Amino acid sequence: MKISKKSMADSTGDNELTYRHLKLRHLRLLQLLETEGSITGAAKAMHLTQSATSAMLKELESIFGIQMVERGARGVVLTKAARVALRRFSIALTEIKSAHDEAVLAQTHKRLRLRVGALTLTMLDLVPQALSILLSRTSDIQVDITEGTVNGLADALLRGELDCVLGRISPTWSKWEEEQTEKMNLFDEPRCLVCRAGHALASRRSAGLATLAAHQWVLPPIQSSTRLAFNELFLAKGLMPPIPVVESQAAHSNMDIVAATHLLGIAPLALARRHIAMGRLHRLAPSVDLTGFPVSMIWRRVNGSDPALVKFREALVLASRSRGKMPSVG
Incomplete structure (x- = not known):
């Protein structure tokens, strides 16, 4: 059906x-109606x-x-x-x-509020450094931080419950969902394989995959990007x-389990580094390279x-540069 310019304009006006x-x-x-499943339930609520x-x-x-x-x-x-x-x-309702x-x-404290979702690994170095920079530049922002998983944080961002996420795009997102967001690539966080100090593998210069496959492991859930990289x-x-x-989603706890048992584990290097420095864990040298974990700032x-988002983004850029990485918007 052909629509004239006049009818299109009239239609727009009618919509307004x-x-x-x-x-x-x-x-x-x-x-x-979605949650109650009936008009009676909605009416009561x-x-x-x-x-x-x-x-x-x-x-x-x-x-x-x-x-x-x-x-x-x-019902309905x-x-x-x-x-x-x-x-x-x-x-809209969340906003x-x-x-x-x-x-x-603002009426009581005169501060802007910024709701940040963060993966655990970003809380180790990146977020503290960024907050240090942010607080040295301004005192009018209150930052609320929520730690979570890739999918959980990504969904909260789309629902309007978070202003930004430090992590990565959810692998379950559709093209439409990706188009609702922008991201700034911050850095690739290396992954590493670890065993407890004193483990039989700790004395080896390198470990072949066949040898590693014969040992027992503590690993994140199968749907996680780290587990997928491990399996690959x-x-x-x-x-x-x-x-x-x-099998455990708690990365910190997994490192404690490795340190206390004969099990091997995989983790972001930023997380394992502290345990290695304390002598609790040993970093294994596999015969092949592990892929890194891309970390980005994502916002609607x-x-x-x-x-507030702009100021935090600027602080993240500076914090990332201190790690020797140059962020890029994608």
Whole structure:
């Protein structure tokens, strides 16, 4: 169907008028319909009558011009179009809550708030160095730090619960999700294989993969990038990767387990280095090279010019340079 320029302009104007009727309660309603699975449950959560909630749903469907729910014997489920809308609504609601929290903070402390998600390895050197630089330059930013996994932090970023993440793009992200973000590559963190001090392998100059495969291991979960890199070491040489005796996502604890047992382990060098320096662990020299772990600062594209984010990004650049790496935006 061909649309004239006039009709396109009229359509845009109509949309602007329609969206004036969109209210926060509409956004909250869709969120509750997803979690409660019924209009009755959503009505109870919003302290409204069922008829008032149904009327509000009709308003929302009229504003967007799409069907939001499908009704069944067990209640309601969101349509595909509604789920797409809910993704955006959830971010909007989170941002509104953050705006309220920051407004209260500014009224009492006059500080900007920055919510940072960080992998454990970035908390060892990078984040402390960046914070040192940031605090020497400004006193008007409050930094809230959340440690987590690659996927957990990436999802929190997309939901609007974090302003930036120090880690890497989630391997489960779709192209659309990647397009919502920007990133600055900071450095590649080397990985290393370790054993406890006094282990039989500690006296060897190098260890072949067949020898390593015959030993027992503590490893991160199979879906982690470190575990995938570990398995690829052996698969590339036609060997079956070792099945771990202990599987644990806690990188710090894994190093303690290696230090206390005969098990071998793999970890970012920044994490293992401290244990090696204390004489608790020994760094093994495998016959092949391990791939590094790419560390980036990732933020949502729409928040790229946030003052607190910009200042923290500048501090991270300087902290990365002190490690001998030149960050690059990608």
